[in-house]
Amino acid sequence: MPEPNILRIAQQGEPILAQRAANVTNLHDATIQNLIDDMQATLLAANGVGIAAPQVFISLRIIIIASRPNPRYPDAPLMEPLAMINPEICWQSPDTCTGWEGCLSVPDARAPVSRSNHLRVRYLTRKGEIIETEYVGFVARIIQHECDQLDGVLFPERVTDATEILSEAMFQKIMIK
Numbered sequence: 001m002p003e004p005n006i007l008r009i010a011q012q013g014e015p016i017l018a019q020r021a022a023n024v025t026n027l028h029d030a031t032i033q034n035l036i037d038d039m040q041a042t043l044l045a046a047n048g049v050g051i052a053a054p055q056v057f058i059s060l061r062i063i064i065i066a067s068r069p070n071p072r073y074p075d076a077p078l079m080e081p082l083a084m085i086n087p088e089i090c091w092q093s094p095d096t097c098t099g100w101e102g103c104l105s106v107p108d109a110r111a112p113v114s115r116s117n118h119l120r121v122r123y124l125t126r127k128g129e130i131i132e133t134e135y136v137g138f139v140a141r142i143i144q145h146e147c148d149q150l151d152g153v154l155f156p157e158r159v160t161d162a163t164e165i166l167s168e169a170m171f172q173k174i175m176i177k
């Protein structure tokens with residue numbers, strides 16, 4: 001198994017971030033398995049809680065979710081990085097909550113975004129098992145944020161009041177005591 005690579009992260013404005021990513025059809029190929037390892041290593045190095053393949057310049061439907069407790073979401077679960085291949089949100093609750101988001105592809109911006117509280121997602125594991133399961137709270141938020149990125153949508157498009165977008169420094173000063 002090759003050492004994982006830390007990949008370059010596409011920044012807002014790169015055309016690949018505005019495209020709909022394609023389904024993975026060759027999950028067992030070494031190129032896909034290595035890409036999953038590289039995405040996990042890149043996510044860890046960037047200190048994020050999620051990443052989507054288009055963010056590393058690959059237009060395929062792969063996301064990694066790696067929730068952990070943090071100052072804004074102290075009750076968030078601590079997860080081993082979980083790769084979801086061809087994820088589909090098959091149900092999402094009408095009840096929503098607003099929470100702060102950031103994005104590795106939109107550096108130095110934080111803003112509140114309204115998302116469903118609860119969802120059901122179907123995906124393939126990296127071994128090819130079909131999983132259908134439910135998530136709530138911060139993990140549900142990360143999944144919606146990452147699935148949006150597979151459809152070419154970055155979180156600033158979900159912000160309803162542009163005056164609420166903060167720089168990282170102001171976010172830390174105002175929101176994190």
Ligand code: K1U
Nearest residue numbers: 048049050051070101102103104105142145
């Ligand atoms: O670019 C990304 O998709 C990663 C993004 C995911 C995300 C953050 C917050 C809400 C939903 C989805 C990040 O991880 S940016 C880093 C960040 O905001 C963060 C890091 C640790 C804990 C909490 C947030």
